[in-house]
Amino acid sequence: MNFNEFELHEDVLNAVDSMNYQQATPIQEQAIPYILQGKDLLACAQTGTGKTAAYLIPILDKIATVPTGQIGALILVPTRELAQQIDQQIQGLGYFVGATSIAVYGGNKGPEWDQQKRALTQGADIIIATPGRLIAHLQLGYVSFGSIRHLVLDEADRMLDMGFLSDILKIMSFLPAKRQTLMFSATMPPKIGELAKRILQKPEEVRLAVSRPAERIDQQFYMTTDEQKLPLLAHLLTQVTNTSMVLFTSRKSTVEPIVRALKKLGLDARGISSDSDQADREVVLRDFKNRAFPVLVATDVLSRGIDIDNLSHVVNYDVPRDPEDYVHRIGRTARAESKGTAITFINEHDQKYVLKIERLFEKEVEKQSITQDLGLGEAPKFDPGKFRNSAPRNKGTSGARKSQAPSSKKRRPKQKKDEKSPLQS
Template identity: 85%
Template sequence: MNFNEFELHEDVLSAVDSMNYQQATPIQEQAIPYILSGKDLLACAQTGTGKTAAYLIPILDKVAHESNVHTGALILVPTRELAVQIDQQIQGLGYFVGATSIAVYGGNKGPEWDQQKKALTQGADIIIATPGRLIAHLQLGYVSFQSIKHLVLDEADRMLDMGFLSDILKIMSFLPAKRQTLMFSATMPSKIGELAKRILHNPEEIRLAVSRPADRIDQQFYLAKDEQKLPLLIHLLSQVESTSMVLFTSRKSTVEPIVRALKKLGKGAHGISSDSEQSEREIVLRDFKNRQFPILVATDVLSRGIDIDNLSHVVNYDVPRDPEDYVHRIGRTARAESKGIAITFINEHDQKYVQKIERLFETEVEKRAITQDLGLGEAPAFEPRRSRPSNDRKRKPSGSNQGSRPVSQAAKPGDEKSSRRPKRRKPKKEEKNNPSQA
């Protein structure tokens, strides 16, 4: 579908043409008419499908037709990187429209704070903000959002995962009840549906199926204990001459050790995490995009805020908990008919997440066990039913010593119930008399 068919303002069409947008993507084709008509929307589409433009284009069309003295649209996002990315996209699309915008993010007060305060006080056509930073401004009383007509929650699932629900609801208390609310999410867990019921009014829904990774991506899964991952990674990269690689880890404590190990190998590497200063993050991301060094190590929390494609390698140091996140990440490789390699390490506790990936792909993936051949010790067996998440251990009967037992000896739910009713049944006696139920 061509963008001319949406009957957009001529300034917006000029902006779309300047950005070299040819045809609307499926999410844009479905979302833009709903947003232009003023309806609330719940949309599920993976990263890389053009969903940011799907809501920016119709919002900019509203800006082109209206004259807002104060802020007309508020976009909430989970990370600083995504806020900056969207702000840059608005600058590109909004040039012909004359739209003003500002990204509100950061942890400490400084020059950025004063600039953000001025923009929030005077108003801008579009504000892009992380919830925590925006609340800090709102609590000081100089921000008025009574003219807000559009609220966008981008990467809504990630914001909920990061614990921003109470912040989102608090921000909404500052907004007018009569407004258009748009929720965009890469996944659709039950908590997204619950939030949608609370904040959306008769919404339209769009759910695009997650596309499968390109066949050009060589997906490699390796069984490895946590202590085996780093030497295994070094082995896998030792014979790779040139790379453009992003490595994702779920723990910020592992970022620096990985960077140091890669540098010892002679690989140029830098890392970013939530502990990094914003200015440092921006420099590292800029230099990586400009091919100043080949390997970027980043934590999961930044995975969707990193706008980097055309990678030769993506490494999942830890298996993503959501299979859609796995698809998003490895999809950064094998662009423009090139080939790519996706490496994923599987420890004992992440095996259940690999099963989710297999269910999404409707096929079993090959798991390689090569650590013993490399002198690193035996790799963990792939036994997802035996793997037990740490949260499960917390639900065991208090006072028991089952944390060190094999899974087959764990008490059943009935034992937990009986431990709460000692007068009716003694847990120790039941375990003794019913070993087959252990």
């Protein structure tokens, strides 16, 4: 479907053309008409389907048609990186409209706070905000949201996972009751449905099936204990050059231990999580995109809403509990017709989550056991029923702490001092 068929304002069509948008994606084709009609919407679509433009284009159309000079739209997002990314997209799409926007998020210095305050008091067309920082402004009493016509909850499932429900409800108490509310979520767990019932009025619903991972992704699953994960990874990368890899871990407490262990193995790595200082996060992300170092260790704060292309590898240090999160993680690689490799480690307690991935894919995935051949000790057997009711370990960093001491009499040969590590070539 061509964007001309939506009967958009001429300035918005010029913006769409300048951004080189050719045809509307499925989520845009289904969502834009409902939003233009002023209806509330619950939309489920995974990252990379064009959902941001699906709500920005009709909101900008309303701003172009009926400009107010006041805050017209509020977009709530789970992370500052996503806030920045949406702000940049508004700058492109809103250029011909003359729309103004600002990203409001924490972790920055005094001048940024003052800039946010001015935008919130003097009025920007669109505010993109993380809940915590926005509440900090609201509590000081100088913010008026009486002119808000559109509220967007982007990555709503991630915000609920991060514990933002009470913050979202508190922010909504400052908004006018008469407004359009749009919820966009990558997954549709029961809690999303419950929130939708509380905040949406007679909503339309759009659900796109989760896309299967690209066929170009070489998906590799390895049975391993926590202690075997990192030395196994070092082996898998021995023949790899020009690597750009993100290693995902589900626990932010494991990021730095994994980084330290990787460096001991000769792999240049840096880490990022929601606990990282904002300035540090921006430097690490910039350097990684510029190929200043090859391995980025991250929590799921990076699996959605972050534009990192051309990854050669994605490593799941642990198996995501939600199979759709698995799709989001490995979807960071094999973009733009390139090829990529996704490596997933399966310990005793993550086996039940592999079954969920298999149900989503409607097929059994091949699970390799090679640790014993490498002198790293025997790998766990895949027997999810055996571990179904067993409690997982409390500490997820054992692999990082013990990566150089696998439980086997055999030892991997030591690397010579003048020999490059697998990822330094």
